[in-house]
Amino acid sequence: xxxxxxxxxxxxxxxxxxxxxxxxxxxxxxxxxxxxxxxxxxxxxxxxxxxxxxxxxxxxxxxxxxxxxxxxxxxxxxxxxxxxxxxxxxxxxxxxxxxxxxxxxxxxxxxxxxxxxxxxxxxxxxxxxxxxxxxxxxxxxxxxxxxxxxxxxxxxxxxxxxxxxxxxxxxxxxxxxxxxxxxxxxxxxxxxxxxxxxxxxxxxxxxxxxxxxxxxxxxxxx
Numbered sequence: 001x002x003x004x005x006x007x008x009x010x011x012x013x014x015x016x017x018x019x020x021x022x023x024x025x026x027x028x029x030x031x032x033x034x035x036x037x038x039x040x041x042x043x044x045x046x047x048x049x050x051x052x053x054x055x056x057x058x059x060x061x062x063x064x065x066x067x068x069x070x071x072x073x074x075x076x077x078x079x080x081x082x083x084x085x086x087x088x089x090x091x092x093x094x095x096x097x098x099x100x101x102x103x104x105x106x107x108x109x110x111x112x113x114x115x116x117x118x119x120x121x122x123x124x125x126x127x128x129x130x131x132x133x134x135x136x137x138x139x140x141x142x143x144x145x146x147x148x149x150x151x152x153x154x155x156x157x158x159x160x161x162x163x164x165x166x167x168x169x170x171x172x173x174x175x176x177x178x179x180x181x182x183x184x185x186x187x188x189x190x191x192x193x194x195x196x197x198x199x200x201x202x203x204x205x206x207x208x209x210x211x212x213x214x215x216x217x218x219x220x221x222x
Contacts, residue, residue, distance in 0.1 A: 004060040008068050009092045009105025011176035026176045034090040037211050074215040075100035077121050077205035084204040086184055091176045106190035107175045111182040121157040122204045145170040148188045150195040
């Protein structure tokens with residue numbers, strides 16, 4: 001079960017260890033949040049039951065593979081192609097290539113109830129390397145490592161500043177939870193992949209669930 005969850009991009013800090021602890025329960029709850037959209041018998045309890053096991057068997061990739069067999073989000077938001085979809089309720093970030101093919105799925109941590117990550121279409125405004133990320137952390141939080149090794153600064157699609165970023169973290173054990181001030185945290189390994197794959201101007205869709213009605217096929221323009 002742990003291996004399947006990890007292969008689908010759910011966070012279990014420390015990897016598969018064969019023990020059913022807090023990290024595994026959190027990852028399973030995030031999976032159940034996702035699976036419940038198409039498997040009504042699944043409930044986000046953090047406990048493995050028969051309904052959850054059936055959903056896991058249906059959605060997990062083949063052994064040794066990463067990704068998901070079905071139930072993936074579209075790479076279009078309101079008809080516009082996006083490179084990233086952030087699914088808040090299941091704490092996963094989906095990276096697509098420029099042709100809309102899924103590249104990988106990464107666990108994330110998102111905003112708390114009082115400082116939520118806001119849904120909608122956003123754009124990468126700037127890319128900050130490790131030196132700039134450490135300088136920002138030291139300046140804003142007196143902690144050079146709070147943003148991890150990279151930052152992707154986001155604006156709203158209409159150009160307004162969002163105050164949110166995709167960035168790394170110095171607290172990877174908190175991935176899979178609502179703990180940030182609105183930014184979307186990733187492991188440092190994941191943010192390096194995202195930073196290298198994405199460019200300023202690329203679109204990022206932030207949604208509650210992967211079946212958000214704003215996600216869909218491209219709009220045909222006559």
